[in-house]
Amino acid sequence: xxxxxxxxxxxxxxxxxxxxxxxxxxxxxxxxxxxxxxxxxxxxxxxxxxxxxxxxxxxxxxxxxxxxxxxxxxxxxxxxxxxxxxxxxxxxxxxxxxxxxxxxxxxxxxxxxxxxxxxxxxxxxxxxxxxxxxxxxxxxxxxxxxxxxxxxxxxxxxxxxxxxxxxxxxxxxxxxxxxxxxxxxxxxxxxxxxxxxxxxxxxxxxxxxxxxxxxxxxxxxxxxxxxxxxxxxxxxxxxxxxxxxxxxxxxxxxxxxxxxxxxxxxxxxxxxxxxxxxxxxxxxxxxxxxxxxxxxxxxxxxxxxxxxxxxxxxxxxxxxxxxxxxxxxxxxxxxxxxxxxxxxx
Numbered sequence: 050x051x052x053x054x055x056x057x058x059x060x061x062x063x064x065x066x067x068x069x070x071x072x073x074x075x076x077x078x079x080x081x082x083x084x085x086x087x088x089x090x091x092x093x094x095x096x097x098x099x100x101x102x103x104x105x106x107x108x109x110x111x112x113x114x115x116x117x118x119x120x121x122x123x124x125x126x127x128x129x130x131x132x133x134x135x136x137x138x139x140x141x142x143x144x145x146x147x148x149x150x151x152x153x154x155x156x157x158x159x160x161x162x163x164x165x166x167x168x169x170x171x172x173x174x175x176x177x178x179x180x181x182x183x184x185x186x187x188x189x190x191x192x193x194x195x196x197x198x199x200x201x202x203x204x205x206x207x208x209x210x211x212x213x214x215x216x217x218x219x220x221x222x223x224x225x226x227x228x229x230x231x232x233x234x235x236x237x238x239x240x241x242x243x244x245x246x247x248x249x250x251x252x253x254x255x256x257x258x259x260x261x262x263x264x265x266x267x268x269x270x271x272x273x274x275x276x277x278x279x280x281x282x283x284x285x286x287x288x289x290x291x292x293x294x295x296x297x298x299x300x301x302x303x304x305x306x307x308x309x310x311x312x313x314x315x316x317x318x319x320x321x322x323x324x325x326x327x328x329x330x331x332x333x334x335x336x337x338x339x340x341x342x343x344x345x346x347x348x349x350x351x352x353x354x355x356x357x358x359x360x361x362x363x364x365x366x367x368x369x370x371x372x373x374x375x376x377x378x379x380x381x382x383x384x385x386x387x388x389x390x391x392x393x394x
Contacts, residue, residue, distance in 0.1 A: 053370065053372075053382075053386045054366070054369070054370070054371070054372070055366055055369075055371075055372045055373070056363075056366055057355070057359055057362050057363045057366055060349060060355060060366070060373075060374055061355050061356075063373070063374045063376065063378075064350050064351075064355045064374040064375075064376075065350055065375050065376050066350070066351065066355065066356075067351070067352065068256060068316065068351075069263070069375060069376075072256060072259045072260060072263055084120065084185070084186070085120075085123070085124065085127065085241075086241070088115055088116050088120060088124070089124075089237070089241060091113055091115045091116045092116060092120075092121065092124045092237075093234065093237050094109075094113075095109040095110055095113060095116070095121070096223065096226065096233045096237070097230045097233055098228070099227050099228070100227045100228025100229075102155075102160075103153075103155055103160045103162065103200075103203075103204065103224075105227075106121075106199070106203065106227070107196075117189045117191070118189065118191025118195060118196075119178075119180050119184070119185050119188060119189065119190070119191065119195065120180075120185060122178065122180055122195050122199055122202075123180040123185055125199060125202040125203070125223060126202065127240075128223060128236075128237065128240045128241075129202045129220045129221060129222075129223065130220055131202065131217070131220045131221070132175060133174040133175030133177070133178060133180070133181075134174070134175075135217075136173040136174075136178075136198065137173040137174050139167075139173065139213075139217070140169070140171050140172075140173060141168060141169050141170040141171075142164055142167050142168050143168050143169065144212070145211050145213045146164065146168070146208075146210065146211050147210060149163060149164045149168030150162070150163050150210070151163075151164065151201070151204065151208055151210070151211070152208065152209050152210040153205075153207040153208045153209060153224075154207040154209060155204075155207070159209065160204075162204070164197050164200075165193035165196070165197055166192075166193045166194040166197055167194060167197040167198065167201070168197075171194060173198065177194075178194065178198060179192075179195070180195075202221050202224075203221065203223055203224035203227075204221065204224040205217060205218050205220070205221025205224075206218045206219065206220075206222045206224070206225060207225060223236070256316070257314075257316070257323075260316045260348075260375070261280055261281075261299045261300060262280065264299075264300055264312065264314050264348050264375075264380060265278050265300055267377060267380040267381075267384075268300070268302060268312075268380060268383070268384055271380065271381050271385075272302070272384050272387065272388070276303065276304055276305065276387075277301075277302070277303040278300065278301075278302050278303075279300070279301050280300055280301075281297055281298075281299065282298065282300075282301040283296060283297055283298065283301065284296065284301060284309050284311045284338060284341060284343050285309065285343075286341040287311070287337050287338055287341050287343065288337070296311075296334070296337070298311035298312060298313060299312060299313050299314040300312035300313075300314065302387060304387065304390075304391040304394075305391070306391060306394050308343075308344070308387075308390055308391050308394060309341075309342075309343040309344070310343065310344045310345075310346055310370075310387055310390075311338055311343060311344070311345050311346070312346045312347070312348060312383075313327055313345075313346075313347050313348070314347075314348045315327060315347070315348070315349050315350075315351070315354055316348075316349075316350045316351040316354070316375055317351040317353035317354045317358070324349070324353075324354050324358045324361045324362065325358065325361050327365060328360075328361035328362070328364040331364055331365050331367075331368035331369070332364075332367075332368045335368040335369070335370075344370040344371070344387075344390060345369060345370055346369060346370055346371040346372065346373075346383060346386070346387075347365050347366075347369045347371075347372045347373075348372075348373055348374070348379075348380070348383070349362055349365060349372060349373075349374065350375035350376075370386070371383055371386040371387075
């Protein structure tokens with residue numbers, strides 16, 4: 050067997066198992082889940098005591114040192130399931146609130162809040178509200194626009210002078226729970242199960258993208274400027290089926306003499322179905338790639354792949370020209386394989 054045709058045991062001895070720091074530090078910029086979970090208790094505590102009047106949340110927020118205004122808003126948006134994309138379809142709220150005033154039920158009476166900015170047409174995207182993953186980590190400004198959105202998310206379901214879409218009103222119920230410790234605890238904890246799955250799923254996807262970028266970056270370094278390394282591209286004459294479209298690979302490498310290598314990347318620290326799909330396709334994919342005169346390689350790492358999806362990884366090893374893990378040394382080994390193939394031409 051060629052030294053490049055690894056077994057899963059050989060991969061395990063080379064694997065890094067957990068995300069490299071370089072990838073984690075990059076992906077950390079696009080995921081707010083750790084920050085949301087870290088400040089969850091502070092957020093819930095504000096909701097539990099903010100029932101003296103409709104603006105008590107603002108007073109409680111000012112007295113809380115661990116929660117900024119933008120982060121408080123982000124919690125509300127996540128738990129209301131109304132992100133910037135959905136909110137941005139609403140302005141101007143003059144369409145829904147006469148004179149730009151929200152009137153809503155409050156403890157058996159009526160309360161009013163005059164919208165300061167979102168009464169007129171304005172952007173309510175995550176970026177413009179400064180709650181996107183990059184800005185929320187660095188900015189603490191709490192603008193009138195953001196405060197308007199807080200009132201909408203808290204009291205939208207209790208409004209009595211509006212024509213808000215029913216699906217929006219149904220999301221804006223958190224204000225009805227203010228001061229009810231048990232109801233808030235149940236609502237927030239149950240919804241954070243949903244949030245964790247959604248945001249961690251997004252984070253996992255993002256990490257996968259960064260893993261591919263990392264492989265591209267390191268291969269370019271090892272191979273040199275005469276080689277072409279691209280992400281999410283196709284091999285010439287490799288198709289899903291006879292009539293089908295070209296097959297996309299995570300990474301495509303082209304040598305100076307036009308040797309092509311398709312590289313699939315999978316780094317998973319928990320159970321995941323992606324590696325199972327790659328395994329199911331591995332045999333037929335290798336046949337298609339070889340028929341077109343190219344090579345197929347895999348970068349496989351992560352405890353979820355190496356320790357849990359052993360059968361899938363074993364299948365991939367059996368149908369790969371070169372299989373490596375995510376370490377810098379291993380990607381260098383992959384580059385040396387490509388140079389070896391190139392030298393034989």
